[in-house]
Amino acid sequence: MDNPEECSVCCITYDESERRPRTLPCGHTFCSSCILQLTTANQLTCPDCRASHPATSLDNFPVSYAMEAFVKKFKNVQLAQTAGAAGGKPSVKPAAEKQMSVKTRGGTTQERPSGMSKKLWSLLGEQKNSMRSQVTGSQNTQSQLDQYVTWLTDQNEQNHQLLKKVEEFTHNMGTFEKLIKEEVARVVAMNTGG
């Protein structure tokens, strides 16, 4: 029995209507449909063990409720697996995958859109970070330029003031020289006159 959820004659999964699982007195189970087809002249020969059973109606063979319950559970598991593989219902997704997110500029987190692979999502995050650092870098360069211009303006202002002082000094020196010349002339005149 490779697939216990299937009737071994028609290889179709048991259901709760035309293919209800029914157990023969020999212990083997087949679907209602196959049991009806295999019954001839009120006799049913088990396809598995060749045991012969009287078969006047389907009621000769009780429904296997255990098998029905098993099939029900089996189908639910299959549904969940299919939904999980298609990326549909998140019921069977691991919790860690749902927390996959990327930090954005404002410190807020962005959820990975469904359907986008984790690899692509993380690449996108790296790209964003790299672009952000480049923008921050150029902002730094701009502010350094601004500082340099301010410094140059300061220097120019200082040079201007220094030049003014030198001119003032030169002017004073001229005046001083003139005073000395006058003083010398006065002394010479005194000596000459003396």
Ligand SMILES: [Zn+2]
């Ligand atoms: Zn069958």
Ligand SMILES: [Zn+2]
């Ligand atoms: Zn049998």
